[in-house]
Each structure stands twice: as structure tokens, then as C-alpha cells.
Amino acid sequence: MVARTKIKIDYSKCGYEEGVNVDPRECRKCLNTCDPAVFLMHPTLEDHPDPFNPEKWKITAVWPSMCTGCMRCVEVCPEGAIEVKPGRSLLSMLLPGL
Numbered sequence: 434m435v436a437r438t439k440i441k442i443d444y445s446k447c448g449y450e451e452g453v454n455v456d457p458r459e460c461r462k463c464l465n466t467c468d469p470a471v472f473l474m475h476p477t478l479e480d481h482p483d484p485f486n487p488e489k490w491k492i493t494a495v496w497p498s499m500c501t502g503c504m505r506c507v508e509v510c511p512e513g514a515i516e517v518k519p520g521r522s523l524l525s526m527l528l529p530g531l
């Protein structure tokens with residue numbers, strides 16, 4: 434059985450962890466290139482999120498089941514922060530041969 438598609442974002446490369454200063458709101462390349470809209474940019478889930486603080490924003494792959502495995506997000510990410518392991522996806526099940 435084919436494993437499900439897995440997508441990981443390395444927040445030590447995209448975000449404000451460990452001295453890295455990459456504001457995903459200024460980049461957005463993964464969001465702009467992904468046709469099935471797998472990614473979501475959102476404030477971190479805290480009790481008191483501050484949407485005006487750039488350190489509180491992150492990218493999450495919320496719909497990996499919609500990923501076509503095109504790898505465009507991996508190619509356009511200037512920080513090399515995205516890892517995609519293509520596998521079984523909703524689109525490939527609905528549209529075999531995609």
C-alpha cells in the first residue's frame with residue numbers, strides 16, 4: 434500500500450527560530466505556486482496571538498492529501514525549508530494517471 438503524501442516545513446529555515454529571520458508574509462512563494470492550495474499561512478495558535486508580530490506567523494501544509502507531487506514548492510522556496518514525500522493523495526485517487 435502506498436503511503437500518504439508527507440509535507441514538512443522546517444521552521445528553523447522559514448520563521449523566527451534559532452536566529453533565523455524569514456517572514457513568510459513577505460515571501461509567500463510556496464503559497465503562490467501551489468495550484469491545489471495545500472499551504473495555509475496563519476498566526477501561531479497561542480492564547481493571545483499577535484497578528485502584527487512577524488514572529489507569530491507560519492506556513493503549514495494543511496491539505497497534503499491534495500498535493501499532486503509537482504515539487505514546485507520545493508523548487509521555489511528560497512530557504513530550502515520544504516520537504517515533500519509524494520505518496521497517495523486524494524487527487525491521485527480521484528484522477529488516476531494524474
Ligand code: SF4
Pocket residue numbers: 440466467468469470471499500501502503504505506507517
Ligand atoms: S508538491 Fe506541488 S502540489 Fe504538492 S504542495 Fe508542493 S506545489 Fe503544492
Ligand code: SF4
Pocket residue numbers: 442446447455456457458460461462463464492509510511512513514515
Ligand atoms: S517559500 Fe519557503 S521561505 Fe517562502 S514562505 Fe514558503 S516555506 Fe517560507
